[in-house]
Amino acid sequence: MVISRTTAALAAVLALALPAPAAAAAAPPADRQVGTPVRTEPLAQELRLAGAGTSLLLWYRSTGHDGRPAVVSGTLAVPSGRPPAGGWPVVSFGHGFGGIADACAPSRTGPSPWERAVQETLLAAGYAVAVTDYEGLGTPGDSPGIDGRSEAYNVIDIVRAARRVAPVGRDWASVGYSMGGHAALFAAALTSSYAPSLRHRGTIAMAPITQWGLQTKDPAFSDPARPVNHTVPYNGRTMPLTTPGFRAADWFTPKGMELVDLAGRACIGDMIAAVAGLTNGDVLKDPAAANAVFARSLADDEIPVSRYPRPVYVVHGTDDVIPIALSRLTAGQLRAAGTDVTFVPVEGADHITLLPAIATRVREWTDRLFRRR
Structure with missing residues (x-):
């Protein structure tokens, strides 16, 4: 993978932001069908999102980078209270790149503080938040790193798995940051053919890695x-x-x-x-x-340029180490292909400060995707 140059200040933040990983748990054997939960257990208390009614660590069946079956791990946070008719709407959140070792998986470390800000805002607004670790992180086998199809399959299949272990519905949105923005866009491109039984409502890609x-x-x-x-x-x-x-x-x-x-x-x-x-x-x-x-x-990992069936938000800070021009170009290409795209530049935000700055707006955009406002 190649990601535009990171500043010394960003390096210091990344090095200090994540807590020590939780103890590793043995991964369960594979099952037969994508989206099938293979095992669940309560998520460690220190890794949970604030306000969650249920917090799970789960392993589920998905598709790997080579098209073969893969078991992937991830987390699920479900709002407290009584679910609405049809179940809680789901946000499948693609996390940013943190490394390819098992110890770097969000199910071991918890989300970064800036990703947590967005995830907890969405949870408080009544969305279940599912976060895949991606193939090879937290489970046996190697990580393919940046691989759009694998990322998309993992982001989609954790929604199917969530429906089998919690009162969540078919309606979902792909939301992601950095590498996870790449994953969210790839999921938007593939979900109609890969998971037609789910109802994808749209995508929010924050500082996505593209071009x-x-x-x-x-x-x-x-x-x-x-x-x-x-x-x-x-x-x-x-x-x-x-x-x-x-x-x-x-x-x-x-x-x-x-x-x-x-x-x-x-x-x-x-x-x-x-x-x-x-x-x-x-x-x-x-x-x-x-x-x-x-x-x-x-x-092969360029964002698919086509007419996505649901709306897309592409959000990028003007002071990001990943040049905003790349996201502007990606949004323009998708718009030219017929996708309903909203491009949002955030003045003065960098790769870290972007997410806390827009957490409330992400909730508002998500509400619009689900037609809740």
Whole structure:
């Protein structure tokens, strides 16, 4: 994966924001049908959203990056009180990238403070909040990292699983942040064919990661003298799973291979610290050639540009480390394809401050998607 450069201040926040992961639980065996809950248990008290009537850790059947069955973990928070007729409406929330190790899964760490702000606002407004860990996080097997189809399947199937373990309805919305914004948009594109029995109401993508082709053309990723991006070692760890014939040792230096190994167990804050002071040339044998390989691998994970059947909000801060121009372009492409898109720039917000700044507005937009206001 390639994500635009992160500032030192962001690195410090990411490194300190997440609590230590809860103790790992053994993953249950696979079942037969996507959306089938395989096991549930109460979520650890310190990981729960404030105000939840029920908080569950669940494992459920989904589809992996290769189209094969996969067991995925995640969490479900259900409002307190009596559910409305038809069950609680559901928000399936795609979380931002935090690493690919099991210890980085939100079901182990809880949400980041900025994601928690949005999730608790939605819960208080009467929405059940489901959060997938994504394939390979919190369960046996490797994570494919950024993989749009796997993300979408996981985001959708946790809604099906939630319906079998709690009083939630068929109506749902995909809401996501950063990598999760990518997941939410991919889910919007695929849900009509993948899960027609559910009623998708729309999408809110907050600072989504999009436009891989443009991102990988940034000289910052190819110049040997420029600082290496903290996501590059994760490419070396995930691409052998998703890109046939890719061998990390062909592209990474000995120091880079140390970081590729670290990527299998380090969450994003630790990786940011590990690459501090290193250049592309320190980590990659030929940065320009390696970046071209990364770009080809990411091509299949561009947001599908088509007419989405339900409304889409794309929200981005003007001071984000991921350039707002990328989200503006994505929104424009979807609008040109016939999608009902609202693009919302948030003046002065960065990748961290965006979510607390718009939590109330996200609730209002969600109400509109569900026609509750």
